[in-house]
Amino acid sequence: xxxxxxxxxxxxxxxxxxxxxxxxxxxxxxxxxxxxxxxxxxxxxxxxxxxxxxxxxxxxxxxxxxxxxxxxxxxxxxxxxxxxxxxxxxxxxxxxxxxxxxxxxxxxxxxxxxxxxxxxxxxxxxxxxxxxxxxxxxx
Numbered sequence: 060x061x062x063x064x065x066x067x068x069x070x071x072x073x074x075x076x077x078x079x080x081x082x083x084x085x086x087x088x089x090x091x092x093x094x095x096x097x098x099x100x101x102x103x104x105x106x107x108x109x110x111x112x113x114x115x116x117x118x119x120x121x122x123x124x125x126x127x128x129x130x131x132x133x134x135x136x137x138x139x140x141x142x143x144x145x146x147x148x149x150x151x152x153x154x155x156x157x158x159x160x161x162x163x164x165x166x167x168x169x170x171x172x173x174x175x176x177x178x179x180x181x182x183x184x185x186x187x188x189x190x191x192x193x194x195x196x197x198x
Contacts, residue, residue: 088116115140139164163188
């Protein structure tokens with residue numbers, strides 16, 4: 060029992076942000092560090108996936124997001140292997156819905172816009188790696 064509790068405590072990276080999930084390491088790297096982690100509903104007998112995390116070999120978080128009814132839902136965030144944010148996208152019912160932002164590896168925004176149930180809407184701005192708008196499109 061003590062070994063199980065110790066193992067669960069050692070795997071805490073990101074766990075504090077999952078409100079209703081039971082952490083399960085799905086795959087590991089050669090050094091046994093987590094590569095893919097799923098979080099499942101804690102209800103007895105319920106194996107509904109509620110969240111997912113992916114990691115780089117260096118231990119840095121690569122991707123994190125949640126599920127609702129088996130589909131992407133809420134904010135999904137991805138990072139470069141150095142920890143800088145790469146993208147942040149909102150989902151509803153498995154499709155892009157809400158803000159979508161992507162950054163260059165230098166931290167400058169690459170593009171941003173919004174989706175409405177999978178369709179681009181409003182103004183989307185595209186930037187060069189110096190942060191200057193190069194294209195602005197209305198959808």
